Amino acid sequence: MVGTRQFDEDALLEAALETFWQNGFAATSMIDVAEATGVQRGSLYNAYGDKERLFLLAFERYSIRFLDFVRQALVDPDPVVALTTLFKGVVANMTEGAPSRGCLTTRTAIELPLAGKAIEARVKRLIEDLTALIREALSTPAARRQLSCDPAMAADLVVTFTRGLAVMERAFHNPQHLDKMSKQFVRVLLLDGKRGR
Structure with a gap:
């Protein structure tokens, strides 16, 4: 029978998520997670088995929050407003922190050759879910x-443009430029997007 965990799992997964987000999956060790969470490495292995399992649990939290944000951003029936809100939130999310933390999805996708099949499948599912939400919002x-x-x-x-934003953020760390490019993208995608927004 597995013993009761002697730590706050919610706080642990939150700290693990931030650690993976800042460093990436490949560059984060279980020692890094132990230091960030204050939980002994042995306890982490006992509770989660390995780094991949811990990452997947942390990434699940990230995915739920991100998709909830996307749903809220896309509620406006005007597609110009909806997409502008989406891009503003995406840029704000990836430029948060000092140094900025970037986009966890894109960072992980780039590292997939160093990750397992389970992580690859989870990243693909998030991208598919994101695409489905945007497609639904743009089908009115x-x-x-x-x-x-x-x-x-x-x-x-x-979705492809948001991945490009993530790469440009990593390269130049310029939120104003990302906002400018996002507004121009909306104008190109929406024939009526040039309406003074």
């Missing part, structure tokens, strides 16, 4: 009238 009659392409292609383009 109001959005279809403004899109320069069909909703499925538009959703793929939005």
Whole structure:
């Protein structure tokens, strides 16, 4: 029978998430997580088995929060407002912290050759879920009238653009430039997007 854990799992997973987010999966060791959480490395192994399992639990928290944010950002029926809100939140999320922490999804996707199949599958599922939410939001009659392409292609383009934002943030650390590019992207994607927003 497994003994009762002698630590606050919620606090531990929160600290582990921040550690993986700042350092990336490959560069984070269980020693790093132990130092960040204040939980002995042996206790971490006993509780979670290995770094991959701990990462997946932390990434699940991140995924739930991120997708909740996306749903809220896309509620406005005006696609210009919805996408502008989405991009503002994405930029704010990846530029938070000092140094800025970047995008955990993109960072992990780049590191997939160093991660296991379970992490690869989880990252792909998050991207698919993100794409589905955007596609649904852009499938309304109001959005279809403004899109320069069909909703499925538009959703793929939005997701691809957010990954590009993440790479540009890592390279230049310039939130103002990311905001400027996001506004221009909305103008290109939405035929009516040039309306003074």
